Amino acid sequence: MSATAQFWLLIVVLGAGTWAMRSVPIMLHGHVPHPPWLERLLRYVPVAALTALVVPGSLYLKANGAYHAVPARTIAAVVALVIALRTKNTVATLVGGMAVLWVAQWALALVG
Amino acid sequence: MSRTRHSFVAGVKDMLPILIGVAPFGLVAGVAIINAGQGVAESIGMSLIVFAGASQIVAATLFGDHAPLWVALLTALIVNSRMFIYSTSIAPLVSDAPEWQRPFLGYMLVDQNYAAVMTQGRFRDDIDIVPYYVGAWSALFSVWQVTTLVGALLGNVIPAAWGLDFAVPLVFLAMLAPSLGNRTAVGVAVVTGVAAAVLVPLLPMQSGLIVALLGGMAYGAWRDTVAQHEGAAR
Numbered sequence: 004m005s006a007t008a009q010f011w012l013l014i015v016v017l018g019a020g021t022w023a024m025r026s027v028p029i030m031l032h033g034h035v036p037h038p039p040w041l042e043r044l045l046r047y048v049p050v051a052a053l054t055a056l057v058v059p060g061s062l063y064l065k066a067n068g069a070y071h072a073v074p075a076r077t078i079a080a081v082v083a084l085v086i087a088l089r090t091k092n093t094v095a096t097l098v099g100g101m102a103v104l105w106v107a108q109w110a111l112a113l114v115g
Numbered sequence: 116m117s118r119t120r121h122s123f124v125a126g127v128k129d130m131l132p133i134l135i136g137v138a139p140f141g142l143v144a145g146v147a148i149i150n151a152g153q154g155v156a157e158s159i160g161m162s163l164i165v166f167a168g169a170s171q172i173v174a175a176t177l178f179g180d181h182a183p184l185w186v187a188l189l190t191a192l193i194v195n196s197r198m199f200i201y202s203t204s205i206a207p208l209v210s211d212a213p214e215w216q217r218p219f220l221g222y223m224l225v226d227q228n229y230a231a232v233m234t235q236g237r238f239r240d241d242i243d244i245v246p247y248y249v250g251a252w253s254a255l256f257s258v259w260q261v262t263t264l265v266g267a268l269l270g271n272v273i274p275a276a277w278g279l280d281f282a283v284p285l286v287f288l289a290m291l292a293p294s295l296g297n298r299t300a301v302g303v304a305v306v307t308g309v310a311a312a313v314l315v316p317l318l319p320m321q322s323g324l325i326v327a328l329l330g331g332m333a334y335g336a337w338r339d340t341v342a343q344h345e346g347a348a349r
Binding site for chain 1: 132133135136151152153154157160161164165166167170174178180184187188191192195196197198199200201202203204205206207209210214217218220221222224226229230233234278279280281282283284285286287288289290291292293294295299300303304307308311312315316323324327328330331332333334335336339340
């Protein structure tokens, strides 16, 4: 099989598998039982998911298959967390976090 | 403006700051597909059929590194397995939608519109969830298709040194903060965060993220159960 055919196979199977995972629970809702323990387990999904999306990107960059610490991003994320908790404003958090990232990158480059 | 239209526009508006992070991410995905030895048609096909950013980059990168096809596929599916949990979690909120719409609502589900519905949309009285969600998706989808195409055609037009990809975790952080309203929620964030920090570099096939997510969910359910029993004992 040519590389292009293989890549299209990857696209189609990945697309179908991803569609099934994101659609089946929405499609089955109301047709299968929704027990209280499931409700309880799902209650903190937003908090856990958002944390899982924030933390690795604030600690590491992946290059050539290996994870490297990125202190400038970690510093920026901590400041952004404080801004987010104080202001509860997305734009302020975004602007503040990016500004700190740029300053921290520049400062760490001077030191290192 | 009708309520449906107002809801749709509100969904679009809530995505605007988020798009600042989505655009460089889309460029990277387009570049990754070209670097994997593929062309513009594959880039367009992948963004339309898969429409899930992190998994597109992972699959294309592994494919380009000559990993076995099943490894690229399985890794990308593990990356996307969190969407099964999102779908289970958001299902009650979109259950007003007729049955025929549900497969499409599933296709539209990504991190950003899930997070917007769960942290903002569901607490608003002035909108309906389904059009709000579809509005958020339409903004994400348009920017995703355009930027992956631009990445495939022109390469990364935004210098990587600007670090604009960092806008993605920053926006999720902004959405997380208002949800940290009680001790259990903070505990869930700490458990998930520590687990992700340790497990993401350690576990194979990007599975650290999903293990951290499940760990945080289990911790929250356990704390709620304990609190309920203590309440009953009093």
